[in-house]
Amino acid sequence: MKASRSEFLAVRGLRYHVRHWGDADAPKLFMLHGWMDVSASFQFVVDCLQKDWHVIAPDWRGFGLTERAHADTYWFADYIGDLDAILDHYAPGEAIRLVGHSMGANVSTSYAGVRPDRIARLVNLEGVGMAASRSEQAPRRIEKWLDELRAPPTMRSYASQAEVAARLQKTNPRLTDARAAFLSGHWAGETSPGNWEILGDPAHKGISPHLYRLDEVLACWARITAPTLYIEATETDMGRWMGAKDSARLEIDRRIATIPNVTTRMVENAGHMLHHDQPEVLARMIEDFLG
Template identity: 50%
Template sequence: MSSSTPAPSAAPIAPPYQPRRPSTSRFVNVRGLRYHLRCWGELTEDGPPPLLMLHGWMDVSASFQFMVDAMAEGRALIAPDWRGFGLTERPATDTYWFADYLGDLDRLIDAVLPDRRIDLLGHSMGGNAAMLYAGLRPERIRKLVNLEGFGMPRTQPADAPRRLLQWLDELRTPPMLASYETADGVVRRLMKNNPRLPADKAAWLAGHWSAPQADGRWHLQADAAHKGVSPVLHQVEESLLLWQRIEAPVLWVDGALTDLATFWGSRYSREEFEARLATLRAPVTRARLPASGHMLHHDEPEALAAQIERFLAA
């Protein structure tokens, strides 16, 4: 582009979305970390079971706001920011271990919801954690909702040297996260990630997904170490043994526009996932949202809320 050619004008950003049910924040100590919880409604002894909602990788608890706004009031809803995301403290580490999410979840439930059976919901990585936890502590979960927590591709022992070398190389050159000159840059990043996300919702999310720092730029509310590869290979058989211990009825929701190849190429097919889901002994209810991709709670929050409420009330 020549110096005399004007740059294309940026698309206007809409005013931020206005939540119908604003959340309140609570902080608790979980395994030495100051954990942030986003809460809607009040916990009561005689009310419906509370619903604990677990966000996905590179996301934050505020991501559930649009779905919450479409749900009826009367049930307490709680969504933590996972360690190193959102307003939860970052551990002093260069590597995140998946087992720590399960440890955090167990202690979080002990701290906030002791002696209660709860309903548990997870999206993507949060769905993976919810499935494993429901198999480890089946007595604690009344109903389980999995929003596109597909699990991970199968690995082989022969993959170990390459994976460990990749991890060692990343420790030498740690991953970085992009920063943005203005909040509008974050808004456009969110809409590029998901073209179905309306501008007003992207503008609202940007203020929770990122924050201005001392350098005057907007930085994502996430530890860059989350982008690093895990040195531990995923063992499918171990996960399936936990899935088979689940006792709670399961609601599986996916989007008709989701393409697994976007995530894993040819390493993990829809057919393989279906075979894994078929191993569950707990009853499974299925729902598919026709106009949704992976971010179901952004694409069709009203339809998703209706599916969840129908399942929890059944």
């Protein structure tokens, strides 16, 4: 495995953990992980990159080794604000190459439309947004949020790192033993002898009182000027909340088509965690696109 190094910096009042691979003088490549994941999740893709890159990957607020938010709720706009601050720190005034997976792809794709001049090339790994909300859903949604403030979500613990690895493989049966063992040491930590806890704030599991306004999201995507590569796995389950398979396919395609200069690719024999399932194929696609 290619060696990584950790750095901690202040980002909007939080102590942020940022993972680096490669020489600091090499071309920069930023990578953003998904929900309930960590920056080390990109290790396998980084190992397969053929060119020399300085890969910069933060742990989002409340994930991995980054400090948790000083609030009961995580607001999506804060991820965009954090990304803006991180780019200003590492690449002030530069148009950067940006790769995001799942939640990280949703953040990066919205950001690319908000600050189009900051992105040179964008790679979106299965970041197609969430189910569109309707205004009439607001009262019950806020009510549920209030209920969760009284009884906050919790995370289960594990008796060993091996149990954590088994949990990862239950979620993704394609994950090899070696990769599960590696990820488990970054995805969770031993807080006391025989007690392993996920390095993620349980508050992430709570509902947001804000509705997901799809029209606002797509308005951001429509402003993207950077060439964009959208990559999807053939065996993904990310569209299950969009309804039947055929209707989900149409909705995903409609959303991605909002991006002006987009190319789509498919990765065979992979699920939603395609960067774990087919890192060699994915690395090749990314580098071919980045030129």
